Amino acid sequence: MIRPSYAVKLARTKLRSKRGVLVTSIVVASLLFAALIATIIVFTGAEKSASNFIKKAGNDRYLVKTLPNIPYKSVGFVNPPSLEDIRAIKAFEKTYYENLQNKYKSLGLEYSKDSEVSALLPAAWMPETTPEEQRVSVNWSSPVIDLLNVQKFENYAKTASNKFSDLKDIGGKYGATGYYVVDKPSQLSPIPGSRLIQNEKENYGETEPKSGDMSTYGYYINSIHNGNYSFTDQKLLNRYLLTTDASNLKGVPVVVSAQEAASLFGKTVGLGEEPKNAGDKRTWLKDVQTKLNGQTYQACYRNSAEQALLEKIQRDYVEIKSNEGVKGYKKPSMIYAYPTEGCGNILLKEDTRVISEKQTDTKNEETQKRLGNYVMPQHSLVTFQIVGIKYAQPYTDYSKGVNEYVKSLLVSQDDFSTNLDIPLQMYEALPDEMKIDDVQESSNALATQRARSSEDFSPRVLEFATVENARSFLDNETCSNSASECEKKFMASPYGSNYLILDEVNRLFTRIVSIAFPAVLGLSAIIIWFTISRIMAENRKETAVYRAMGAKRSDVTAIYIVYVLLVALQIALVSLAIGVVAAFVADNIYGKALTDIAVTAFGILDEAPKFSLFDLSSPLLLIVIGSIFVISIIASIQPLIRNSLRAPIRDIRDE
Amino acid sequence: MTHMNDISDEKINDFLSFFDGDISAAQNALSTFKRQQIDALSNGYRAPRPIRDDIISIQNVSKRYKLGKQTVDALRDVTVSIGKGEFVAITGASGSGKSTLLQMIGCLDKPTTGSVIIESKETTGLRDTALSELRQNAFGFIFQSFYLQPFLRLDDNLAVPAMFTSKKKNDIDIKVAQLLEQVGLAERAKHFPKELSGGQIQRAAIARALINNPRIVLADEPTGNLDSANSASIINLFRSIRDTFGTTIVVVTHDPDIARQADRVIHLKDGAVL
Numbered sequence: 001m002i003r004p005s006y007a008v009k010l011a012r013t014k015l016r017s018k019r020g021v022l023v024t025s026i027v028v029a030s031l032l033f034a035a036l037i038a039t040i041i042v043f044t045g046a047e048k049s050a051s052n053f054i055k056k057a058g059n060d061r062y063l064v065k066t067l068p069n070i071p072y073k074s075v076g077f078v079n080p081p082s083l084e085d086i087r088a089i090k091a092f093e094k095t096y097y098e099n100l101q102n103k104y105k106s107l108g109l110e111y112s113k114d115s116e117v118s119a120l121l122p123a124a125w126m127p128e129t130t131p132e133e134q135r136v137s138v139n140w141s142s143p144v145i146d147l148l149n150v151q152k153f154e155n156y157a158k159t160a161s162n163k164f165s166d167l168k169d170i171g172g173k174y175g176a177t178g179y180y181v182v183d184k185p186s187q188l189s190p191i192p193g194s195r196l197i198q199n200e201k202e203n204y205g206e207t208e209p210k211s212g213d214m215s216t217y218g219y220y221i222n223s224i225h226n227g228n229y230s231f232t233d234q235k236l237l238n239r240y241l242l243t244t245d246a247s248n249l250k251g252v253p254v255v256v257s258a259q260e261a262a263s264l265f266g267k268t269v270g271l272g273e274e275p276k277n278a279g280d281k282r283t284w285l286k287d288v289q290t291k292l293n294g295q296t297y298q299a300c301y302r303n304s305a306e307q308a309l310l311e312k313i314q315r316d317y318v319e320i321k322s323n324e325g326v327k328g329y330k331k332p333s334m335i336y337a338y339p340t341e342g343c344g345n346i347l348l349k350e351d352t353r354v355i356s357e358k359q360t361d362t363k364n365e366e367t368q369k370r371l372g373n374y375v376m377p378q379h380s381l382v383t384f385q386i387v388g389i390k391y392a393q394p395y396t397d398y399s400k401g402v403n404e405y406v407k408s409l410l411v412s413q414d415d416f417s418t419n420l421d422i423p424l425q426m427y428e429a430l431p432d433e434m435k436i437d438d439v440q441e442s443s444n445a446l447a448t449q450r451a452r453s454s455e456d457f458s459p460r461v462l463e464f465a466t467v468e469n470a471r472s473f474l475d476n477e478t479c480s481n482s483a484s485e486c487e488k489k490f491m492a493s494p495y496g497s498n499y500l501i502l503d504e505v506n507r508l509f510t511r512i513v514s515i516a517f518p519a520v521l522g523l524s525a526i527i528i529w530f531t532i533s534r535i536m537a538e539n540r541k542e543t544a545v546y547r548a549m550g551a552k553r554s555d556v557t558a559i560y561i562v563y564v565l566l567v568a569l570q571i572a573l574v575s576l577a578i579g580v581v582a583a584f585v586a587d588n589i590y591g592k593a594l595t596d597i598a599v600t601a602f603g604i605l606d607e608a609p610k611f612s613l614f615d616l617s618s619p620l621l622l623i624v625i626g627s628i629f630v631i632s633i634i635a636s637i638q639p640l641i642r643n644s645l646r647a648p649i650r651d652i653r654d655e
Numbered sequence: 656m657t658h659m660n661d662i663s664d665e666k667i668n669d670f671l672s673f674f675d676g677d678i679s680a681a682q683n684a685l686s687t688f689k690r691q692q693i694d695a696l697s698n699g700y701r702a703p704r705p706i707r708d709d710i711i712s713i714q715n716v717s718k719r720y721k722l723g724k725q726t727v728d729a730l731r732d733v734t735v736s737i738g739k740g741e742f743v744a745i746t747g748a749s750g751s752g753k754s755t756l757l758q759m760i761g762c763l764d765k766p767t768t769g770s771v772i773i774e775s776k777e778t779t780g781l782r783d784t785a786l787s788e789l790r791q792n793a794f795g796f797i798f799q800s801f802y803l804q805p806f807l808r809l810d811d812n813l814a815v816p817a818m819f820t821s822k823k824k825n826d827i828d829i830k831v832a833q834l835l836e837q838v839g840l841a842e843r844a845k846h847f848p849k850e851l852s853g854g855q856i857q858r859a860a861i862a863r864a865l866i867n868n869p870r871i872v873l874a875d876e877p878t879g880n881l882d883s884a885n886s887a888s889i890i891n892l893f894r895s896i897r898d899t900f901g902t903t904i905v906v907v908t909h910d911p912d913i914a915r916q917a918d919r920v921i922h923l924k925d926g927a928v929l
Contacts, residue, residue: 550787
């Protein structure tokens, strides 16, 4: 058998024959493998970087936000109502007003049918083919409906199997290690129930919440203006918090969006507008955090009676204005004026009531008091203190580019809602006079909302130690928040980051590689087979000469195996070089921008990991490189056998 | 050798006494006898087993192969013997079967019928590995187109046949150096074939054929691509090799001048020996 050194020497001579075909084959095969190698390097880097950010953001935890899946029909009504609901509402309404009438009677009060608000309104828009009894719609303003809703929820709660205790039982099966309060609504009502005080004034002209682009993001970055607040466990907000010291708070602690904070309070501290470039954005965000940490602002909460007065002021103003100079027009007998300072008292501007009017008003007030329905006009000034900044992520069209794609992978769409977060533990440490629990009066309408945000039914974030446990829990026990129909007890989504999407992308990558890898191998095998066959055909005469000189079949085979390995080595080196350089270039082009995006997306400004698209640690790389040699040998088996069995005389005879 | 050993000392003494002890005369007579025997064989005389020191014995060999739809009789019932140390030329017109006979001798091709005996060993039934070993040890091939590997330097080119043996690298290197010296190419050892002249390439091809110390050198049109001066030089080289090493030289040629310088000429026509 020929010595390896001689086999190498003779094989190397073949690398120089059919050079055009050989170089083309090496380049094409190398490009195929290089694409695979670059993909693996880039993906491994991206996956590891994203994973580092996710771990840093979630403190190595995988969080799932859950909501009890409460079928709406079980706790409320829909329009148009079913015949069964119509009959139930009518029956309840009849009893309700009979009882009310009796209550008036027992209190010696005069009952007027005119005060009744029908629970069902005629629905003329419904087709005439609908039976007349069913041509009605639910009147959401009816106290009957409010009360029925409360009753329905109470009935549901009695037999519900998706309370917090149930969640703990189920979560325990999947190794859940923590349960956190999240997005628990505060008792503060949003605009127009509350108004932000700016320059010591309230803007009474604004009565609707600002929505921006109508998305969650749009509402979120206007939440200070809109007055939307909810409580969230401090542990879930850690990465956004600029302080956790609750001892010297000047108001209700709140985590706000960088965008709105900068827009409302930025000018006073010299903050510029949000830049577009990701790198500048990162610096800007840091600036926002530094300059607006501890910033306070105030909002005025006015109860329903005060809101009614504010509406009357507006209504009267319009009426008087439009009747100016009209003969015989009589202005309202009581005219109020807006407060002159933020959260001040509503002023009585004119009171021209005659004695009988005053007596009627007094009597009505007395009646409401006796019925327990009287609401005294009240307002409260609430002070908030910014203790955290969250950079809200607008919706990203992931197909627009690499940056957008990675951004969509990183950013959790459920990480922010329309509400601003009040860190629960910091809030609980506040003195009672600074708390906001009793700012609003109770009502039936609020009762259902309160029941939903009770200990039993409020949203919770579950903590899992592994992504597998989180995924199993999500898959087996919950429906997606966006599911149109859900028969499971809970609805859920990943919280804090898009770790599941990353996990899914990982799986997708594995699937892609499992298809691309064999495809590349197959194509390369064809290329190598073609090349080796051509080279062998080209060298037949030389092989025959070697055989005439006494080379055995095994010697010739050994030379060609070495030759194939040399070709494979060249493919491996070229593809590795191209793949590594391509990944390196990609990292240089996108790495910094992605780091900036990740930093702002996760709000990790201090000790932020680097987002790198360059990582050589994947064992897949070794497998790919090894496969180049294996596939080269496999591809050359057939031509090798054919060449080995060929009688030398066939090629020498041509001499 | 075995045939010679069959002759008793007594008979040898009788033979020598016929020449009155003149060894030289006895040798000449013996040589003439051999030549007559060979001529007789060449002319179709079917002798029994050769009794002289034949190294190559082709017996009743025919070779028939298909070329497209045609059947070609390349050799027809050829019987030829070549003695050890003989310089034989095979001549004939193009297509007469010269190269086929040479390839048959070199165990590159197998006869359709008949037998090829090399160094008293029947080769037609040998397996491929045994044939390779026989070619490796017994033969040195020189091709018309030389077939030096263009991407190997001259010294490596000469070493190629030895690379398939178990010889030590050092021994191969020494032998290569000796051969280069003998063919006058020592100074060209590190040159590539494209840097050599036609004559130098042919001498290198001959040197390569000798690397494994073959007992038989087979050359197919070795001077086909050379001018007359180079051709003469090559033939002299063959003679020198034969004289120095006792190597049997079989040369296929269509050049009558070359054939004339051989010890013997085997002429083929239409696949048969004339």
